[in-house]
Every structure is written in C-alpha cells, then in structure tokens.
Amino acid sequence: MDPGIALQAVVSGLAQGAVYGLVGLGFTLVHRLTRVLSFAHGDLVVGAVFVGLLLTVGTTPVVATPSVPTAVAQVVLALGAGAVLSVALYLVAVRPVLRRDGVGSDGGAGVLGWVGGTLAAGLLLRESLGTVLTREAYAVADPLRLDRLDGGDGVLRLPGGGSVPVRLLGVLVIGLAIGMAVERLVVSSRTGTAIRAVADDRETAELMGIPTERVVLLAFAVAGLLAGAAGVLTAPGGRLTLAGGVVLGLKGTAAALLGRLGSMRGAVVGGLVLGVVEALAVASDVFGPAYADVLALAVLVGVLALRPEGLRAPPAVSAT
Amino acid sequence: MSAVDVAQVLWLALAALGLNLAVGLAGQPILGQGAFVSVGGYGTVLLADRGDLPLGVAAAVAVVGAGVLGWLVAFGSSRLRGAYLALATWGLAWLVFAVLTAFPGLYGGSQGLVRRSPARLVSRFLGLEVTLTPVWHVVMAGALCLGVMALTRCILRGPVGLDLAALRAGPAAAESLGIDGAALRRNTLAAAAAIGALSGAGTAVLLGLIAPADVSPLLSVQLYVAVLVGGTASLWGPLVGVALLVALPSVADLLSGTAEFSVERSRGMVTAALLVAVLALREPVVRRVRAARPDVDVADRGEGRPPALAEPDSSPDPGGRAEVSAPSQQPAEAAAVLEARGLHHSYGELVVLAGVDLAVRAGEVHALVGPNGSGKTTTLRLLAGALAVQRGQVECAGRDVTGQGQRDRVRSGIVRTFQQTALFPGLSVLDHLRAGARGTERGGGVWRALLRTPSWQAAALRSDAVVKDLLGRSGLVACAPAQPEELTHGEQRLLQVVRAAAAQPLVVLLDEPAAGMSKEELHRLRDLVRDLAGNGMAVLLVEHDMRFVAAVADRMTVLAAGRVIATGRPDDVRRMSAVRAAYLGGTPEEDTL
Numbered sequence: 001m002d003p004g005i006a007l008q009a010v011v012s013g014l015a016q017g018a019v020y021g022l023v024g025l026g027f028t029l030v031h032r033l034t035r036v037l038s039f040a041h042g043d044l045v046v047g048a049v050f051v052g053l054l055l056t057v058g059t060t061p062v063v064a065t066p067s068v069p070t071a072v073a074q075v076v077l078a079l080g081a082g083a084v085l086s087v088a089l090y091l092v093a094v095r096p097v098l099r100r101d102g103v104g105s106d107g108g109a110g111v112l113g114w115v116g117g118t119l120a121a122g123l124l125l126r127e128s129l130g131t132v133l134t135r136e137a138y139a140v141a142d143p144l145r146l147d148r149l150d151g152g153d154g155v156l157r158l159p160g161g162g163s164v165p166v167r168l169l170g171v172l173v174i175g176l177a178i179g180m181a182v183e184r185l186v187v188s189s190r191t192g193t194a195i196r197a198v199a200d201d202r203e204t205a206e207l208m209g210i211p212t213e214r215v216v217l218l219a220f221a222v223a224g225l226l227a228g229a230a231g232v233l234t235a236p237g238g239r240l241t242l243a244g245g246v247v248l249g250l251k252g253t254a255a256a257l258l259g260r261l262g263s264m265r266g267a268v269v270g271g272l273v274l275g276v277v278e279a280l281a282v283a284s285d286v287f288g289p290a291y292a293d294v295l296a297l298a299v300l301v302g303v304l305a306l307r308p309e310g311l312r313a314p315p316a317v318s319a320t
Numbered sequence: 321m322s323a324v325d326v327a328q329v330l331w332l333a334l335a336a337l338g339l340n341l342a343v344g345l346a347g348q349p350i351l352g353q354g355a356f357v358s359v360g361g362y363g364t365v366l367l368a369d370r371g372d373l374p375l376g377v378a379a380a381v382a383v384v385g386a387g388v389l390g391w392l393v394a395f396g397s398s399r400l401r402g403a404y405l406a407l408a409t410w411g412l413a414w415l416v417f418a419v420l421t422a423f424p425g426l427y428g429g430s431q432g433l434v435r436r437s438p439a440r441l442v443s444r445f446l447g448l449e450v451t452l453t454p455v456w457h458v459v460m461a462g463a464l465c466l467g468v469m470a471l472t473r474c475i476l477r478g479p480v481g482l483d484l485a486a487l488r489a490g491p492a493a494a495e496s497l498g499i500d501g502a503a504l505r506r507n508t509l510a511a512a513a514a515i516g517a518l519s520g521a522g523t524a525v526l527l528g529l530i531a532p533a534d535v536s537p538l539l540s541v542q543l544y545v546a547v548l549v550g551g552t553a554s555l556w557g558p559l560v561g562v563a564l565l566v567a568l569p570s571v572a573d574l575l576s577g578t579a580e581f582s583v584e585r586s587r588g589m590v591t592a593a594l595l596v597a598v599l600a601l602r603e604p605v606v607r608r609v610r611a612a613r614p615d616v617d618v619a620d621r622g623e624g625r626p627p628a629l630a631e632p633d634s635s636p637d638p639g640g641r642a643e644v645s646a647p648s649q650q651p652a653e654a655a656a657v658l659e660a661r662g663l664h665h666s667y668g669e670l671v672v673l674a675g676v677d678l679a680v681r682a683g684e685v686h687a688l689v690g691p692n693g694s695g696k697t698t699t700l701r702l703l704a705g706a707l708a709v710q711r712g713q714v715e716c717a718g719r720d721v722t723g724q725g726q727r728d729r730v731r732s733g734i735v736r737t738f739q740q741t742a743l744f745p746g747l748s749v750l751d752h753l754r755a756g757a758r759g760t761e762r763g764g765g766v767w768r769a770l771l772r773t774p775s776w777q778a779a780a781l782r783s784d785a786v787v788k789d790l791l792g793r794s795g796l797v798a799c800a801p802a803q804p805e806e807l808t809h810g811e812q813r814l815l816q817v818v819r820a821a822a823a824q825p826l827v828v829l830l831d832e833p834a835a836g837m838s839k840e841e842l843h844r845l846r847d848l849v850r851d852l853a854g855n856g857m858a859v860l861l862v863e864h865d866m867r868f869v870a871a872v873a874d875r876m877t878v879l880a881a882g883r884v885i886a887t888g889r890p891d892d893v894r895r896m897s898a899v900r901a902a903y904l905g906g907t908p909e910e911d912t913l
Contacts, residue, residue, distance in 0.1 A: 036403075037403050037404070092596075093596070111347075111349050112347065112349050115349040116349075116401065116544065119410075120592050123538075123592035123594065124593065126592075133711075138550055246414065250410070253407065253412075293422070294419055297414050299698040300407075304396070304404055304407060304411065305392075306396060
C-alpha cells in the first residue's frame, strides 16, 4: 500500500475508532453494573441523533449547516435523547426481566429473557422511528461545524500525498477527550467509586448504604450520553440509516471485547485499534470497501469464538 | 392461501422447530438462525447452479455445512456463558448478512440469486425424476416438521429431556451429577443449524430465488420470538409462534390501512411489540397452564415406567437391585475406596493445601473438619474434580483419577454436593432424584436412550428402583411431586444429599450438609447418612457442627492451615492436644466455631 494512503487510512481510522470507543465505553459501563450485554446500544446512538434532528428540523432535514441556536439545540437534544432512551431501555426492557429471571450468568435459561428484552427494545426504537422517517438514508449537516476548524476548505493535507477531511481531527480529539474524561470520572470521583462498588458487588454496596438503584440508573444515563455524543460525532460523516445502528453497536461491542470486556480504558483503545484495522483494510488492495462491515463483524465473532479468555477471568473448572 | 404459501409457512415452521431444540430445550439464546437458513438457501442454489451438483446433493452438502458451522459456533463459544453466545450468534447473523450484500458478484447483491435450472429432483442412480411442485413441498416440509416434532417429543419425555431440564434450571448442579452440558449445548445447536439450513434450502427451491432481505437478521429475531412464545421445553410453542408471525402481515396491513404506515415498517414494529408482550406475558401464561395440569411433569416422564412411585416399594425389584450402591457389608478395616496422596494447592501466592493425605473406606462416614480457611472445601473440590489437581494424586477404587474432570469422576463413582443449596427450580423432587440416577445410565449416550434399547431400559428400571428406594428411606416420599421451593430449608439440604446418592456413587462428598438444619432435620440427615454408609457407600463429610460429626462419623480427619494434623476415631481425635490447639489455641478463627 502506498504510504500516503496508509497514513490517510490511519488518521481516518483513528477518528472512526474514537467513535467506536465511545459506543464500547457505554456498552462496558452497562455490562459492568448489570452483567447485561445491551443489544440495543447501537440503536441508542442512531436513535439519539434522529430524535435531535426530528425535533429541530423535522422529517426532511436539509444538508445546509444549521444556525447556531438550531445546532446547539440539536446537540443538546441528541445527548438528552440518548440518556432518556437509555434509562427507558433499563426501566422497560432490562429491570423487569432481571427481577424475574435473574441475569443467568451461570449459563442457565435465565439469560433468554433480557437478551430478548434488549433486542426487542432496539427493534421497537428502530421501527418506531422508521414509521416517522420518510427516507431510507439521511445526509446530516454537522452541528459542531468541525469542517471549519482550519478556516479554509476543510481538507487536511497529509505528508505523502493523502488528505482527510479536517473534521476528522475534531472527531478524534473530542471523542478521545470525552472517553478519557468519563474513564477518569469513574476511576477517581466519589460517584465513580460508588459505580465501581456496585459493579463489584451490588449486595454489599447496598448494605454500605449506596443507593444502588440510583447508581445503575446513572450508569445507564451516562451510557446514553456517550451514545448520543458518538452519534453527533459520527452522523455527519456519511449516510445515516436506522439499520446502521445495529452494526455500529456491534462494532462498539467488538471494541469493548478487544480491550477485555469490563475495562474502560480497554474499550477506548479497542475502538482505536478496530477503527484503524477497518480503515486500512478498506484502503488496501487485498480487501477493499466491501469489507468495511464484514471485517469488523468477523473480528467480533472471531474474538468471541477463539479468545474468550480475553473477555473474562480464566475459567476454573467450575465455581463451587 | 395457495399451496406455495402453505409450503412457505411450513418451511418457516421447520426453522423454528429446529431452533426450538437449542433455545427451548437447551436454554441457549441463539440469535443467528437466519444465518443458518441463508447458508442452506444460498449454499443450495450456488452448488446446484454454479457447481452443477444434483439438487439433492447440493441441499445435503449445504445442510451438513450449516450443521458443522453451528457445531463450530457452539464449540467456540462453549467456554462462554450464555449471554456471549447470544452476542456471538447475533454477530454471526449480521456477518452473514453483510457478506451477502458486500459481494454482489457471487451472491447477487440485494437482488439475490435466481435459480436457473428448473426445480426437478433427478436421481441418476434410480432413474427417478421428480418435479418439485408446491404440493410436493407441502408434503416434504410437513413431513420434516412432523419428524422434528417427533424427535422433540421423544427428547422431552425421555431421560435426555430430564438432563436438559436440569441444565436449564441449574447448570452447575447438573454438571456435578455428570450431565455433559457442553455436549448437549453443542449438539442441539448443530441440529438447530442443520434444520434451519434445510428450511433455507427448501424455501429457495420452492420460490426459485433467495435474497438477503428474506434471510436478514430480522428473520433471526422473529424465529427467536416464535420459539420464546411457547417458553422452554415446549413441543407446540414454535408452531404457535410461527402462526403468530404469519398472522402479523394481516395485522400490519390493518394498521397501514388506518394510518400512513407502510406495511414493511409497521410489520417490524408489530414484531417488536409482540416480543415485548411475549416477554411480559410468558411467565403468567405458562404458570396458568401448569396450574391447569398439575401433574404434567411427573406423569409425562414416567411414560413406559412404573408410575406409582408414591409409596415405598415392597414388590419384587425388577432390576434385581434395589439396594443403593454395593450391598455387601464392609468389614471395619476395608480398603480405602477414595484415596488422596500429597495434595498441594495454591491460589496464586496463597498456599491452601500443603500435602494432604486422606483415605475414605467403603461403608464409613469420614468427617473432614478444621478451622475456617484450613482447606476443607478446596480438598473436597479437588476430590470431586471441580478443581484441577496441581500436585498430588487421587485414586478411586484403585484407579488413578487425578487427571479426570468432574464429569468423569462422577462416572468413576465420586459425586459431590454444594455448600450452598443448588437445586433445580421447577423440577419435582422425584425428577431431582431421577436426574441424579441418570449418572449411572448416561454412559451409552443419547442415542441409546432415544431409541430405548433393551440395555437402556434395564438400566432405567434399575435406577427407578433406586429412586423409589431412596425416596422411602429419606422420608421424602410425601413430597415427591413437590417443587424444591415448597420444601423447608432442611428438606432442601436433604434433597441435595439424596440426589447425589441416587447416582449410586462409591463415594459421596458432602459439603456442610447440616448447615442451618433444625434438630429434627439433623436427626433425619444423621439417619440417612448412616443408612447410606450402612449399605456400603463411602461418605466424606465436611462439617462445622461437631455434635453432628460426633453422632455420625466413624472416623475424622482434622485439617489446619492446609495440613492434616490428626486422623482417627472422633473420640480419640478430640482429645488430642494438637487439635485442641488448632481450635482453641488462639487461632484467629476460634470464634467462628
């Protein structure tokens, strides 16, 4: 591969990877607190963006850059919608099932319920939006105006002859900043300590006087905020479709799995790795654009099938 | 409805019935049935048209391929807990979908593939030529559906159904009885995948085309919902679910007539709403059905066996062996049936066992006591095969079993119970014992049990006799049809012991069986344990309650800090000064005694 093209692929891969990292981060947070793997997390990303768009510019958004108040409203609404939808997901599809069947982490049949619950919630969100939206795919203007970072034509020329849209740099910086900020908050703040306590042992945390239910709700809200942020960052980059949410969610999951599920920093790094691998594959002569989703999904399935020890503690023969 | 429609519904039902084996029977969350359906459909069309294989051969190859794929998925994820299997199969569904749309040259893009050759089944060997009319499809798919249902019924009512029920209700406890959960999960998923592929092949041949939209991940979700409608262990559930799925378009059309919804979109919304409703309503509905047929579990599984298990048996024993375990009374100085030599174990830096020797003789109750953290439970888990032996040796009946895992140890004659009660919610007391007794029949495998071979029937009769006998001797006869939740705490602990004993092991390892028992329950447990030993079983007992140990044990081994500090008759041991020091001499654990 031409080094200039490779550099171009790495830069755009890092930007896309920062977005995967945010999605994976929310997924990880939810998993750590409830042991649930949210099958609806990707739908939250796309759903949040669409809610923000629908409430500001209606069902037929124009590509023209929105005015400042509209743009601010769009971003705030998208973040808020992500948080609200995520909390609703917990209240409607996760909590009732968990209370009845348990999480089924022992490999028993308890798992059937919440898997169906989160799948159904994602499907319901997708299909409900689908009844309102008039088009299959949308091109979305960037409310953050990251393409005007350089004040010029919005194209960043790289050494070696390649070039990337300058907004990708903004995506990378903002994405990483949000990811690291959330990771720091969970590690060092008081609330973060409560979150980790509930994640480690909910019952004991409850006995210590931590309002566990509120902590779980908070974690879902933060996961939703992260989903909204990921959506705002990634949506202007290409075609925005409802179905794309699931694949985006699965890529975020793959990012979280690459970094050892449960580790927040791992999710961010895993996202960057996945983004770069995907971008390099797409730019390469061997694979090509057709492989964008195929490769990421193959990574997900492959990691699950071949390296489960990377995902959880090494299996003892059996717990007592 | 035309014959084509009927045939299409039947092929869809076949995919759901196949998936039921993995989801409804084995309790696995499989979200990738659509992937297996598309492997079957696309595989058949590609092999028949481009590979120029005869249609039947093409379909067979595709079906076997999908079965292998399913087995591989299950094998790869067998080390994962259920949720990760859901994720892996969901990823697979989207992966296959992405592949189908990414390479239009091979798979025809979103248009899919159209079959070139006419739908004929030609056999070169027999000179037969069959035109595959829609009616032929109806007959074929219908027959296959009936076949899968017959298989499902056979599994549900037979002993393998019991294994699966135990696996769904309590995987760890099921494994402790020697049930091979991994193999059951793998094989049901492979079967589900192969049957799904068959459905895909049939649909593709029927319609003469296959497109990604028909086998999208939405299909996977729909089939999953269809199976969940009937709940677990259901024979008819998948058909009800498919009927609902088929009825959806007309519901959706009604909706689209009243609102500005497009049919395609509202169909998805209704599916999602249905799934939410199913998850919310499943439990109460199933409970109501159960309440209407209270004895369904007991009556169904007793098919072909003597049903009257309620009273202690006095009739001649059909298998010629009603005694639990070896009937001969052992002399006092019998050879050790379970022997451990030089067991070392450490968790990382922490050394828990530093060379433990232990010998348990047939017909003796051997208590393993010691302060908290002295390594009792670790020893028990090493003996049961629940922990891999790091250093040292374990022999059972003269055979080296050091390298065996828990399941093989059960076959060698070692069964354990758990410190925390681990029963099977939803299964009757009788079924708990039957599941335990399966430990001895399981050797010949699933096929012998499914075909009900004479040797299997003899084994089944024998274990029935054992179950009946144990019910009588443990005093649990009165609650044979009860669920574990209806028992008192003490009875639940007792049931755990009896379930292990039903496997007729040479040695039973009991981890604090007396914990939390009332005085009267302690007496029942004491009588039961003495009774088991009296019939030749070796009993190793980890216990804190020293009065109970004094009442029941023949011999006693004291552990302290990972070493054996005394072995002998309980009275003698209790007088030893080292033992008194370990318990009373200011060790930090003293106040827990």
